[in-house]
Amino acid sequence: GENVEQHPSTLSVQEGDSAVIKCTYSDSASNYFPWYKQELGKRPQLIIDIRSNVGEKKDQRIAVTLNKTAKHFSLHITETQPEDSAVYFCAASGQAGTALIFGKGTTLSVSS
Amino acid sequence: DVKVTQSSRYLVKRTGEKVFLECVQDMDHENMFWYRQDPGLGLRLIYFSYDVKMKEKGDIPEGYSVSREKKERFSLILESASTNQTSMYLCASSLLAREQFFGPGTRLTVL
Numbered sequence: 001g002e003n004v005e006q007h008p009s010t011l012s013v014q015e016g017d018s019a020v021i022k023c024t025y026s027d028s029a030s031n032y033f034p035w036y037k038q039e040l041g042k043r044p045q046l047i048i049d050i051r052s053n054v055g056e057k058k059d060q061r062i063a064v065t066l067n068k069t070a071k072h073f074s075l076h077i078t079e080t081q082p083e084d085s086a087v088y089f090c091a092a093s094g095q096a097g098t099a100l101i102f103g104k105g106t107t108l109s110v111s112s
Numbered sequence: 113d114v115k116v117t118q119s120s121r122y123l124v125k126r127t128g129e130k131v132f133l134e135c136v137q138d139m140d141h142e143n144m145f146w147y148r149q150d151p152g153l154g155l156r157l158i159y160f161s162y163d164v165k166m167k168e169k170g171d172i173p174e175g176y177s178v179s180r181e182k183k184e185r186f187s188l189i190l191e192s193a194s195t196n197q198t199s200m201y202l203c204a205s206s207l208l209a210r211e212q213f214f215g216p217g218t219r220l221t222v223l
Contacts (some may be wrong), residue, residue, distance in 0.1 A: 001171065009152075034211065043202065043214040044155070089154060097143055097208040098162075099170060104154035 002027040004092050006103025013080050015112045023090035023103050024072040030092040033066060033073045034100070038087045047088075048075070049096070080110045115139070116205055116215035124221045131190040133218050135203030142208060144186035146170075146178065149200040149217070161186055162208075193222045 003026040013019050025033075034049035050057045050064045050073065057064050061080075066073040077084055087107050091100040119134035135144065143162050147155040147170075157170030159178040167178050175197060179187045186205075190197055203215040 006154075043216050045214070046211045049211065091155075095209060097206040097210050097212070099145060099157055099160045099168070100155075100212060101157065101171070102147075102155040104152060 002030060002092055002101040004090060004101050004103040006090050006106060008106060009104065010107045010109070012109045012111065015080060015082060015110055017080055019075075019077045019080050019084070019108055019110075021075045021088055021090070021106045021108075022072060023074070023092075024070075025092040025101075026071065027092070028068075028071065029094055032093050032096045032098075033064070034091050034096075035064060035075050036089045036091065036102075038089065038105075040086075044089060051096070077108075080108075082110050082112050084108060085110045116203060116213050118201075118203055118215040118218050120218050121216060122219050122221075124223065125190075125193050126223055127194060129190075129193050129222075131193050131220065131222075133188040133190075133201055133203075133220070135186045135188070135205075135215055136184055137205040137213075138184065139205070139207075139213075140183065141205040141213075142183070143206045143212075144180065145204040145206075145212065146176075146186065146188045147202045147204065148172070149202055155202065158188065193220075195222050198222045 031052040036044035038044040063076040090103045145160040146158040161180045204212040206212040
């Protein structure tokens, strides 16, 4: 079955810096790669996703890149702000809407 | 606005008890999922369902079962609760080809 590895497990940056979180997956049949943000005590919420027919997607300060050949995808957050502090999870599945396999999460801390 | 609700935010049970965790969504989603979340382990898939009365095992189904008698409701059952099932349980739902929406979670403690 699918296995998703996520690095780093913790990341500390200064406000205004960029943050990058990387994930690798094992199943070449995976075609959908979402990123979820979970603030303390709250439910995970989708922040961005990418499908396998696209190499990069951007939404304001957040971007995701996908390299299907190497089976890895990354989350890029630019101009970080304290409210970006949260746990971020990557995931993979065959298509959107189907069962997700998650990475173990990255705790991002942005200090002002 | 999608709403996924779970029957309890906090639950304390004794070892050996039968435990029911209920999840309801109000957006006519076909797909529903149960995950457990533990520190350092992320979210792990327990069971999922793509239709009423249909269920599929996820990565960690041992010790759990599920029931989906109606489209909007997906129940997770711990047949005989054990201390290693102490965890945060998250329900999610989705339409096919769309994102998953999560419920608020149930923090279960088994004593």
